[in-house]
Amino acid sequence: MSARPAAAAFYGTIRLIRRFEERCVDLVRSGDIGSGIHPCVGQEGVAAGVCAALRPDDALLSNHRGHGHFLARGSDPGRFLAELTGRVGGVDRGRAGSFHPSDLSAGIWGASGTVGHGAAIATGLGWALARDGDRVAVSVFGDGAVSQGALLESFNLASLWRVPVVFVCENNGYATTLPAPAGIAGSVAGRAAAFGIPASTVDGQDPEVVYDAMAAAVDRARGGDGPSLVEFTTYRYEGHHTFERRMRLAYREEAEVARWRERDPLAIQAARVPPPVREAIDAEIEEVLDAAVRFALESPRPDPADAADHLYATPVRIRGSLFAPLGAAAVPDGAGPQFRWGFSHA
Amino acid sequence: MPKLSYAKALNRALTDEMERDPDVFVLGEDIRFALNNVTTGLLDRFPDRVLETPLSEQGFTNFATGAAMGGKRPVVEYQIPFLLLLVLEQIANQANKFRLMSGGQVKVPVTYLLPGTGWRPGWGAQHSDQPYGVFAHLGVKTVIPATPTDAYGLFLSAIRDDDPVVVFCPMPALALREDVSYVDLAPIPLGVGRVCRPGDDVTVLAVGHLVHDAVAVADELAGEVSVEVFDPRSLHPFDWAGLAASVERTGRLVVFDDGNRFCGVGAEVLATAAEEMRLAAAPKRVTRPDAAVVVGCAPELDLAVQPSRAQLVAAIQAVVKS
Numbered sequence: 001m002s003a004r005p006a007a008a009a010f011y012g013t014i015r016l017i018r019r020f021e022e023r024c025v026d027l028v029r030s031g032d033i034g035s036g037i038h039p040c041v042g043q044e045g046v047a048a049g050v051c052a053a054l055r056p057d058d059a060l061l062s063n064h065r066g067h068g069h070f071l072a073r074g075s076d077p078g079r080f081l082a083e084l085t086g087r088v089g090g091v092d093r094g095r096a097g098s099f100h101p102s103d104l105s106a107g108i109w110g111a112s113g114t115v116g117h118g119a120a121i122a123t124g125l126g127w128a129l130a131r132d133g134d135r136v137a138v139s140v141f142g143d144g145a146v147s148q149g150a151l152l153e154s155f156n157l158a159s160l161w162r163v164p165v166v167f168v169c170e171n172n173g174y175a176t177t178l179p180a181p182a183g184i185a186g187s188v189a190g191r192a193a194a195f196g197i198p199a200s201t202v203d204g205q206d207p208e209v210v211y212d213a214m215a216a217a218v219d220r221a222r223g224g225d226g227p228s229l230v231e232f233t234t235y236r237y238e239g240h241h242t243f244e245r246r247m248r249l250a251y252r253e254e255a256e257v258a259r260w261r262e263r264d265p266l267a268i269q270a271a272r273v274p275p276p277v278r279e280a281i282d283a284e285i286e287e288v289l290d291a292a293v294r295f296a297l298e299s300p301r302p303d304p305a306d307a308a309d310h311l312y313a314t315p316v317r318i319r320g321s322l323f324a325p326l327g328a329a330a331v332p333d334g335a336g337p338q339f340r341w342g343f344s345h346a
Numbered sequence: 347m348p349k350l351s352y353a354k355a356l357n358r359a360l361t362d363e364m365e366r367d368p369d370v371f372v373l374g375e376d377i378r379f380a381l382n383n384v385t386t387g388l389l390d391r392f393p394d395r396v397l398e399t400p401l402s403e404q405g406f407t408n409f410a411t412g413a414a415m416g417g418k419r420p421v422v423e424y425q426i427p428f429l430l431l432l433v434l435e436q437i438a439n440q441a442n443k444f445r446l447m448s449g450g451q452v453k454v455p456v457t458y459l460l461p462g463t464g465w466r467p468g469w470g471a472q473h474s475d476q477p478y479g480v481f482a483h484l485g486v487k488t489v490i491p492a493t494p495t496d497a498y499g500l501f502l503s504a505i506r507d508d509d510p511v512v513v514f515c516p517m518p519a520l521a522l523r524e525d526v527s528y529v530d531l532a533p534i535p536l537g538v539g540r541v542c543r544p545g546d547d548v549t550v551l552a553v554g555h556l557v558h559d560a561v562a563v564a565d566e567l568a569g570e571v572s573v574e575v576f577d578p579r580s581l582h583p584f585d586w587a588g589l590a591a592s593v594e595r596t597g598r599l600v601v602f603d604d605g606n607r608f609c610g611v612g613a614e615v616l617a618t619a620a621e622e623m624r625l626a627a628a629p630k631r632v633t634r635p636d637a638a639v640v641v642g643c644a645p646e647l648d649l650a651v652q653p654s655r656a657q658l659v660a661a662i663q664a665v666v667k668s
């Protein structure tokens with residue numbers, strides 16, 4: 001097992017995610033992030049601990065509440081923010097936004113918007129990677145995802161085929177408005193156990209505890225012993241999505257939020273780092289985020305004429321909307337200027 | 347020359363490609379026993395590249411997406427066409443979008459093989475769909491080979507393509523045999539149609555197994571009208587230029603399509619012809635009816651919803667007269 005990183009490293013990751021999300025909320029308010037976001041504030045300890053336990057070449061499939069995963073894996077905050085603001089400088093050239101990003105340079109292969117299905121994709125990815133080496137795949141999903149058939153099917157496949165995949169459940173107590181106990185008969189860990197997958201339930205608010213549990217699961221996968229599931233109990237302080245700031249939904253009590261705030265991952269980790277070290281980290285993070293916001297907002301907006309780029313690997317004539325003005329000839333003479341072609345720059 | 351069956355052509359394409367490219371693997375249900383004759387002999391030759399799956403179509407369709415992202419070229423075999431509707435979301439909304447969403451960082455070269463789509467005599471409502479139009483509509487690359495040679499060439503190209511491709515093999519075509527020399531078998535590019543029978547008076551665009559019915563009808567009408575039969579071979583991308591070149595000469599068009607009428611391939615071809623091509627007469631289409639459901643196991647009911655040769659004859663005669 002790799003050595004657990006220093007306390008200050010976890011603190012820095014959690015602080016970066018926390019402040020990044022707060023900046024994002026500002027950018028949602030100003031209209032620069034048009035989609036809104038699914039903030040992960042309160043859950044940063046899971047992202048920090050899980051990602052620290054991975055090798056840079058391990059592959060992670062994220063989900064809709066994924067900003068923390070990207071930052072914890074080392075995605076460039078400026079390019080990531082440029083993605084959320086729909087700019088060409090974004091990690092996905094502005095094609096993903098907040099909901100579906102990927103950043104292969106940081107080992108994040110995507111975030112399926114179909115809740116739970118990333119687990120099945122990660123299973124296939126882990127299977128493929130294992131044929132050529134000892135990389136491990138990780139799927140991160142919420143408590144809502146464990147009722148999705150494709151996810152349960154992937155538990156079965158991963159266990160049958162001993163795939164090196166770690167299933168990480170961030171159980172934040174709710175799937176949008178549905179309390180986890182109202183959506184999950186039995187338990188998250190019990191569902192994995194039913195498929196012969198070792199599963200544990202672990203405190204997600206303490207990044208060092210998260211790290212230890214995750215490192216054991218990763219070791220197991222890398223050692224050829226197949227999948228495991230770790231359920232991290234955690235909490236989101238914010239609404240499901242920033243739309244909840246405009247729309248009060250009475251699915252939980254303020255007192256409950258306050259109780260969870262007492263186990264804040266930022267505070268837990270701050271207590272382990274000397275104040276002067278913390279202050280230096282905090283100051284550096286503000287600089288990084290100032291630069292990130294500048295980079296994002298200065299990055300050009302995409303050219304609408306490029307909307308079909310990356311749609312296909314091979315040139316396909318795209319008709320309709322912008323691409324074929326009424327009256328355009330059916331037979332293009334080469335790639336004439338009146339036609340746009342779906343083309344990859346990759 | 348050997349007689350190559352359509353099913354054998356699929357088997358040969360897959361075997362050849364697995365031989366050539368160690369990243370190709372196949373997964374599906376009962377494929378060890380090659381119930382559809384596609385995977386015959388593969389388990390012996392490539393024991394670790396034949397993945398027998400449990401009945402978890404959504405799970406293994408996504409599994410294929412992940413494996414493809416990880417550098418493999420999965421071929422997923424589905425036993426029945428309705429399974430495609432069960433995994434429609436995984437193909438159209440996930441596999442087909444990851445390249446775009448990642449700004450070109452990942453590719454998803456999965457082939458979805460349907461050995462046996464459309465009407466199976468007596469199999470009734472749930473086992474006889476022909477949903478190729480749905481995939482073309484959603485922008486998933488879709489091919490439908492009519493002949494053994496095309497089955498070999500298009501399946502091979504689908505596997506080599508860097509995007510997801512659905513390969514529809516119409517049930518009535520599976521038993522077809524063709525005199526071919528194996529050395530002539532070659533990949534056929536997606537999006538390139540074929541004039542199967544030249545003619546001057548009317549273009550019949552026929553899809554899948556209906557190509558053979560269209561050729562038979564063209565032969566039957568030979569003394570009366572000169573029919574050109576055009577097989578698009580892939581529905582997305584579609585060979586608009588090839589069709590336009592044919593219609594340019596004949597000035598008349600009939601579409602012969604085994605899909606449902608509403609929003610079907612026939613509708614798209616007619617609309618495009620009306621917008622972009624010079625037509626001497628209003629075009630027509632012969633299709634399954636709106637909302638077609640193949641009924642029961644009485645042949646009279648079954649056949650009532652199949653596009654027929656008689657309907658094609660009538661459509662050709664009407665288009666030529668006007």
Ligand SMILES: Cc1ncc(C[n+]2csc(CCOP(=O)(O)OP(=O)(O)O)c2C)c(N)n1
Pocket residue numbers: 038064065113114115116141142143144145146148172174175176240
């Ligand atoms: C299959 C599917 N169903 C529903 C949705 C809409 N949706 C998006 S997020 C979400 C809740 C997910 O809850 P959970 O898995 O617990 O993750 P969390 O949002 O709590 O992080 C829902 C219902 C979806 N995207 N995909």
Ligand SMILES: [Mg+2]
Pocket residue numbers: 142143144170171172173174175176
């Ligand atoms: Mg949740």
